[in-house]
Every structure is written in C-alpha cells, then in structure tokens.
Amino acid sequence: MIVQRDLLLSIKPFIKRDEFISIVGPRQAGKTTFLEILKKYLNEELGVKEQLIQFITFEDRRLLMEFETSPVDFINSYIPKNIVEKSYLLIDEFQYAQNGGQKLKLIYDTIKNVKIIITGSSSLDIKANVGRFMVGRIVNFYLHPFHFGEYLRAGNERLERMYYENNSRIKSYIFNGKKFEIQNKHDFMYEELIKEYEMFSVWGGYPAVVLSETEVEKRKILAEIYNNYILKDIKTLLELATEKNLFLLSQYLAAQVGNIVSYQNLSQTSGLDFRNLKKHLNILYETYICSEVRPFFRNKLKELTKNPKIYFLDMGFRNNLLENMKGLEKRPDAGAVVENTTFILLNLLFEGMNKINFWRAKAGAEVDFILNVGDAIVPVEVKYSLFGEVRLSRSLISFIESYKPERALILTKNFWGTLKRGGTHILFAPVYYL
Numbered sequence: 001m002i003v004q005r006d007l008l009l010s011i012k013p014f015i016k017r018d019e020f021i022s023i024v025g026p027r028q029a030g031k032t033t034f035l036e037i038l039k040k041y042l043n044e045e046l047g048v049k050e051q052l053i054q055f056i057t058f059e060d061r062r063l064l065m066e067f068e069t070s071p072v073d074f075i076n077s078y079i080p081k082n083i084v085e086k087s088y089l090l091i092d093e094f095q096y097a098q099n100g101g102q103k104l105k106l107i108y109d110t111i112k113n114v115k116i117i118i119t120g121s122s123s124l125d126i127k128a129n130v131g132r133f134m135v136g137r138i139v140n141f142y143l144h145p146f147h148f149g150e151y152l153r154a155g156n157e158r159l160e161r162m163y164y165e166n167n168s169r170i171k172s173y174i175f176n177g178k179k180f181e182i183q184n185k186h187d188f189m190y191e192e193l194i195k196e197y198e199m200f201s202v203w204g205g206y207p208a209v210v211l212s213e214t215e216v217e218k219r220k221i222l223a224e225i226y227n228n229y230i231l232k233d234i235k236t237l238l239e240l241a242t243e244k245n246l247f248l249l250s251q252y253l254a255a256q257v258g259n260i261v262s263y264q265n266l267s268q269t270s271g272l273d274f275r276n277l278k279k280h281l282n283i284l285y286e287t288y289i290c291s292e293v294r295p296f297f298r299n300k301l302k303e304l305t306k307n308p309k310i311y312f313l314d315m316g317f318r319n320n321l322l323e324n325m326k327g328l329e330k331r332p333d334a335g336a337v338v339e340n341t342t343f344i345l346l347n348l349l350f351e352g353m354n355k356i357n358f359w360r361a362k363a364g365a366e367v368d369f370i371l372n373v374g375d376a377i378v379p380v381e382v383k384y385s386l387f388g389e390v391r392l393s394r395s396l397i398s399f400i401e402s403y404k405p406e407r408a409l410i411l412t413k414n415f416w417g418t419l420k421r422g423g424t425h426i427l428f429a430p431v432y433y434l
Contacts, residue, residue, distance in 0.1 A: 024288075025142055027228050031121070064097060094130075226320065253266075341431075357370040376406060
C-alpha cells in the first residue's frame with residue numbers, strides 16, 4: 001500500500017524550476033517510496049514521458065562507481081538523444097557519493113536539460129557536502145515518518161478528513177492568529193480519534209510499522225530500523241567506533257524525555273567525555289533521531305548558555321529503546337509520551353527551524369512549548385487529561401502576566417473551548433488535531 005505524502009504539495013511548485021531538489025530524512029521514513037510517488041506525479045499529472053523519468057539508487061555500487069568516475073557522462077547516459085524536453089533523474093541514497101556536492105555542481109553547470117532529485121538519510125552528508133557547493137542551485141526538503149494525519153490516511157478516510165479540517169483551523173490560529181467560533185464542549189470525535197492517537201504515540205509513524213498488522217511485526221521492524229541506523233548511517237557514513245556509547249546515550253535520553261538534560265549526567269551514563277558527548281548528540285540530531293529544544297529568554301545569548309530538553313522524532317523508535325510498547329493507560333510516562341508526540345507535530349510545522357522553545361521560571365513555573373511566530377510568541381501547554389470546562393494552570397497564568405502574548409494554546413485530551421485572560425486569547429483544542 002502506498003500512502004500519499006503531504007510533502008508532495010510542498011514540492012510541486014519547484015518541479016518545473018531549474019534548481020535540483022534534495023529530500024532528506026531518517027532511514028525507513030519512506031524516501032524511496034516517495035520517489036515512486038513523485039515519478040507517478042511527473043508521468044500522470046504533468047505528462048512527462050516515462051522514458052524521460054529515470055529512477056536509480058546509489059546502493060547499487062556499480063552505478064555509484066560509474067557516477068564517481070565520470071559524473072557528466074553518467075548523467076548523459078540517462079538522457080535520450082535528440083529530445084529537447086527536460087529529463088528527470090531520481091537518485092536514491094545519494095549520501096554514498098564521495099564529493100557529491102562538487103559533482104552535482106558540475107552537472108548543474110554543464111547539462112541544461114536535466115532535473116535531478118536526490119534523497120539522503122544523513123543531513124551531515126547532504127547539507128554539508130552538497131549544500132555548500134549547490135547554494136542557489138538546490139532546494140532542500142525534509143521527509144519524516146508519517147505524521148498523525150498521514151497515519152490516519154493509511155487506515156481511515158473519515159478520521160483523516162476530520163483531522164485535516166480541524167488541523168487547518170489550529171494552524172491558522174497559531175500562525176495567523178485567526179480566531180474561530182467554538183463552543184466550550186467535549187469533542188464528539190473523541191472516542192474514535194483518541195484510540196488512534198494513542199496508538200500513534202506508542203508505535204510512531206515509520207511507514208512499515210504503521211502498515212504492519214501485528215505487534216510482532218511492528219516490534220521486529222523497529223528493531224531492524226535501529227540496527228540499520230547503527231550499521232549504515234553511523235558505522236559506514238560517520239565512521240563511529242563507539243556504538244555502545246551511542247546506545248547508552250540514546251537509551252538514557254529516551255528515559256529523560258520532557259526533562260531538562262544535564263550534560264554531566266549524560267556524560268556519566270554514556271561513558272563519554274564532554275567533547276565526545278557533544279559529537280554523539282550531534283550525530284543523533286543530524287540523522288533525525290532526536291532534536292533539542294532550548295529555553296525561552298528575551299536575551300538570546302542567555303538562551304544559548306542554558307541546558308536544553310531533548311525529544312525524539314519518532315515515538316516508536318523512542319519506546320523501542322526503552323523496550324516498552326504498552327498503551328498509555330498502562331504507562332507512568334504517558335505525559336512525557338504525549339509531550340514528545342506534540343513536539344514532533346510542532347516540529348513539522350516549523351520545518352526544522354529553531355522556532356520552538358520551552359519556558360521555566362526560577363520559581364519553577366513551566367510552559368511546555370513557546371512558539372516563535374514572526375514577531376509573536378505563542379505559549380503551548382499540553383494537558384493530557386479530560387476537561388469539562390476551561391481552566392488555566394498557574395504556570396501559564398504566570399507566563400501570560402510576564403510576557404502578555406496575544407494568543408495561547410492549550411492541548412487537552414478531549415475539549416474545545418476559548419477563554420480571555422487580560423489581552424490574551426486562549427484556545428483549548430484536543431491534542432489529536434494538532
């Protein structure tokens with residue numbers, strides 16, 4: 001089963017432009033399948049002839065060697081002779097190419113009737129080795145595992161439709177401050193959507209996991225994803241000899257989701273000195289396993305000196321590290337799981353930009369996320385409990401009184417509502433619509 005990906009909508013405006021396209025994301029996020037989706041779109045919707053669309057992978061070492069030996073000749077070998085229309089070459093696993101950025105620049109400057117679209121599973125290689133040579137010549141996109149809307153698309157068209165209707169309203173509220181009429185009420189779709197949301201929060205969004213029918217299959221696939229991540233991205237690409245330390249570090253981080261990390265504790269647990277600890281953390285960030293969130297301060301310099309929180313970018317990966325795939329009703333870390341799931345969805349809205357912070361006051365008050373939207377700040381609290389009426393935490397009240405944001409968002413388990421506090425408009429919405 002091929003599930004349509006929302007990324008296609010973002011890429012469509014760039015298909016006919018001259019720039020090459022780069023699609024990066026973690027292993028098993030569906031990049032190869034997405035190239036198949038893109039190939040079908042080119043052929044069936046844009047009318048590009050099949051002979052002008054070629055799909056190759058650099059996991060085929062013979063093709064990789066040919067490309068590295070003579071890149072221009074290699075690309076020309078895929079372009080039909082005596083045809084003036086543009087050819088499209090889709091290259092999967094481009095990160096294996098040595099000096100790939102330099103070779104792409106040579107191709108871009110030499111061959112004028114080809115559009116190259118590459119994928120890669122490590123931003124260390126794609127961004128650093130390709131981006132610096134291809135400035136102004138390549139457009140970068142990210143493909144993550146399924147988000148919740150895509151997860152629903154794989155199994156329930158009705159729930160998917162309800163999700164997108166309400167998701168668009170919440171996004172308009174976050175980014176544009178667009179208010180909408182809503183009564184203070186229990187969401188009528190709660191019983192159906194909460195079951196799916198909790199499954200998503202435990203098993204994550206890797207396509208092969210979502211499309212598996214049994215828990216045994218899901219567990220095996222998650223274990224294989226971790227093994228491939230270590231063996232391919234880390235061992236082969238990054239030449240890392242200390243995979244045991246990386247495992248200890250990632251397992252400790254999985255148990256600390258939602259907490260401010262202590263570098264001293266991370267160092268002791270992983271057996272890494274500070275320099276190697278930072279190197280290992282960077283590997284987790286650049287291979288799309290984790291992402292850090294720094295505290296919110298008006299003084300940006302101060303923000304960089306304080307310890308962050310670290311979240312995972314797929315909950316199945318995180319929960320598998322802890323060997324705990326129980327449902328949320330049986331987990332002592334249910335609040336942390338939902339907080340991390342919320343981060344994943346917020347992170348997708350900001351396309352990996354550093355626009356998300358958390359806030360903690362000296363007195364202990366804390367707001368889960370502070371979104372930087374243009375010149376505005378939008379505090380977001382995750383309250384995974386049943387609401388029957390609007391109510392505010394002391395922490396959010398403290399933030400509102402200190403910073404006076406125009407709007408705020410409280411993500412509940414089941415409840416829609418609105419409230420005004422001073423000059424701040426507050427929206428209550430079920431977390432599964434984010």
